[in-house]
Amino acid sequence: MSEEFKIEIVNPEKSFLVKEDILEVVVPAFEGEMGILKDHISIISFLKPGIIKISSKSGDENYYVEDGIVEFKNNNLSILTSTIFNVVDLDKSKLEDLIEKAEEEANQTEISDQFQYLADQKVQVLRSIN
Amino acid sequence: MASLDDLKKRIASVKSTQKITKAMKMVAAAKLRRAQESAENGRPYSEKMKNVILNLSNGISDKENAPKLLSGTGNDKVHLCVVMTSDRGLCGGFNSNIIKKAKSYFSKILSEGKELKIITVGSKGNDQLKRMYGDKIIENISFKESKNANYFDAEKVGKIVIDKFKDSEFDICTIFYNQFKNVITQIPQAQQIVPLNNKDTEDKASEESYEFEPDEDEILANLLPKNISTQIFKAMLENSASEQGSRMSAMDNATRNAGEMVDKLTIQYNRSRQAAITKELIEIISGAESL
Numbered sequence: 001m002s003e004e005f006k007i008e009i010v011n012p013e014k015s016f017l018v019k020e021d022i023l024e025v026v027v028p029a030f031e032g033e034m035g036i037l038k039d040h041i042s043i044i045s046f047l048k049p050g051i052i053k054i055s056s057k058s059g060d061e062n063y064y065v066e067d068g069i070v071e072f073k074n075n076n077l078s079i080l081t082s083t084i085f086n087v088v089d090l091d092k093s094k095l096e097d098l099i100e101k102a103e104e105e106a107n108q109t110e111i112s113d114q115f116q117y118l119a120d121q122k123v124q125v126l127r128s129i130n
Numbered sequence: 131m132a133s134l135d136d137l138k139k140r141i142a143s144v145k146s147t148q149k150i151t152k153a154m155k156m157v158a159a160a161k162l163r164r165a166q167e168s169a170e171n172g173r174p175y176s177e178k179m180k181n182v183i184l185n186l187s188n189g190i191s192d193k194e195n196a197p198k199l200l201s202g203t204g205n206d207k208v209h210l211c212v213v214m215t216s217d218r219g220l221c222g223g224f225n226s227n228i229i230k231k232a233k234s235y236f237s238k239i240l241s242e243g244k245e246l247k248i249i250t251v252g253s254k255g256n257d258q259l260k261r262m263y264g265d266k267i268i269e270n271i272s273f274k275e276s277k278n279a280n281y282f283d284a285e286k287v288g289k290i291v292i293d294k295f296k297d298s299e300f301d302i303c304t305i306f307y308n309q310f311k312n313v314i315t316q317i318p319q320a321q322q323i324v325p326l327n328n329k330d331t332e333d334k335a336s337e338e339s340y341e342f343e344p345d346e347d348e349i350l351a352n353l354l355p356k357n358i359s360t361q362i363f364k365a366m367l368e369n370s371a372s373e374q375g376s377r378m379s380a381m382d383n384a385t386r387n388a389g390e391m392v393d394k395l396t397i398q399y400n401r402s403r404q405a406a407i408t409k410e411l412i413e414i415i416s417g418a419e420s421l
Contacts, residue, residue, distance in 0.1 A: 010178060012281040012363050014171035030352075031344055043341040044182060046352050069353060071182050073340075078178055082281055082356075 005038045005075040007054065009063070011084055021057040025077060027070050028052070028125075034070075042073045049102075049122040051087065051129075052079070062087040064129065066122060087129060099126045134406065137399040141392060148388035154220065155381035162313070162374035168278065169310060169367040176364045179357055183326070185340060186350050197347065199292075199354040202325030203301045208245040210300035210324075211235065212291065214307040214365055215255030216373045217274050222380030224308060224316065224373050225254045231318040232306045236263060247300055251287060251366075279366040281359070288359030295324060307365035308372035314379055316372040323361050326354070 007025060009017040025036045028050025047068040054061045068081030090098075105111075106119035132140070187200060213232045215225045232255075239246050249269045250256040256270045269290060273283045291303055303324035308316040342349055 008174075010175045012172055012175050012284070012360065013168060015174050029343060034343075041341050042339065043343060044186065044349060045343040046349055067356075069179075069182060069349075069356075071178070071185075080175060080178055080182070082285070 003038050004057065005077065007077045007079070009052075009079045009081065009084065011081055016081075016084055017063075019054070019056055019058075022054060022077070023057065024053075024055045026053040027079070028065070029070065036072055036077060038075060040072050043070070044072075045070050047079075047081065048118060049125050051125065052084075064090065064125065067118075090129060095126060095129060099123060102126060132402075134399065134402060137395060137402065141395045141399065144388050144391050144395065148385055148392065151381045151384040151388060155378055155385060158374045158378040158381060162371065162378055164278070165367070165371040165374050166310070169371045172364060172367045176360050179353075179360050183350075183353060183357055186342075186346055186353065187326075197351050197354055199295065199324055199358070200326050200350060203298065205301045206244065208247065208300040208302075209239050210247045210249065210291070210294065210303040212249045212251060212287070212303065212305040212362070213255045213259065214305060214362075214369050215250070215252035215258075216369070217253050217272055218373075219254060220380065221373050221377035222383075224376035225252075225258065227316070227318045228306050228308055229255060229258045231320060232259070233262070235304070235306075235320055236266075249287075249290065279363070279370045281363050284363030284366055285359045287362050288355065291324070291358055291362075292355045300324075305362060305365050307369045308376075310368050310371040310375060313375040316376055319365075319368075321361070321365070323358055326357070 003023060004021045006020045007017065007022045008015065023037075027034050027036065027045075028048055029045045030048050031045075033050070034045065047065055047070060049066045050064075052063040052065055054063070064085045064087055065079075065081045066083035068079055068084075071078045071080075085094075085098075102119060102122035106116065106123055108119075111119070187196070211232060213228060215228055219225070236246055236248075246263075246266050248259065248263055248267045249271065250259060250267060251271045251273075253270075253272045253274070256267065256272075260267060271287060271290070273279075276283055294300060295303070302322065304320050304322050306318065306320055309319045311317055
């Protein structure tokens, strides 16, 4: 029996990625990183800023996301996100832009704790890519 | 009767108008294809979002304490209407159809003695509504700078709506937009987004049970504001496709009408030219006869 399942990443503009030969996905869920293999129980969770690691038969890929929702059901993994970048496509200048934006958010004074945490997380993750 | 010179000028002016409308039609057709594509590409996201929320709201254990964005405030006194129109004119009945739909809804609400608040998106809607409902408009948003509908703009509108809901400025929120059916038909829609209306989808909910991490309430609290932005974004995409479609058919009609007008004017021009020649001939002949 094959150990593969299907992944679909959509953002509001389009279907971002559809792949059928996925072996494992690690998503930055809100309460910590979560690895998903085939036949995982049906789950809904949401994401914090971080890296989605996808390992498939055709190679490994990393994506940076800022937010999103994960739904896993019948060996279909759907990820809805408004901001997603392939880490390979993030060159230096783009990365710096994103860091700058995230730092600006983190340095706002009148924001809620949760928002502050998310913004800090963004900066941290982006730095680690660098 | 207009003189020959006048007729000539009119024909020239109608012809140049025709050129403009033809060009506008071409541009609209090209833009339509793009807008239609992005409307179709955007569909999976909003569909998926709807499914997830449906599954969540079925799984929620404590219906009483469900987030207010889902269950409502329990009142229906203050209505917020988000009227989404275009920033440009010359697109047939596109804007006036939305406005008509919105106005009939407004008068229904007002006659029931409820309070009305309006947010207009797009300058055309604001222009048409401010005469009658000027005091009800609390915000006017326009995205003239952005070329295409993008999620960033939708999020901005969504944020305004959510902030106002948190400050309990309204109980029920409805958005007005045109749904794109095809180039000729666009259907004005009124869609309630707060509280979320699940009635029509309730019976076909899946029986699948989910694991939630963290719990349902927290996910819902996180998800519902996103859903509002998503719904608004969907409306924006539908709207931009409708706008281009509407403009295309309007400009097509205008071009055809201009063609008919040119034909008519040309016939009139030729007739009066011939009449003038005949008149001159008669004058010459009768002049020669009298000699």
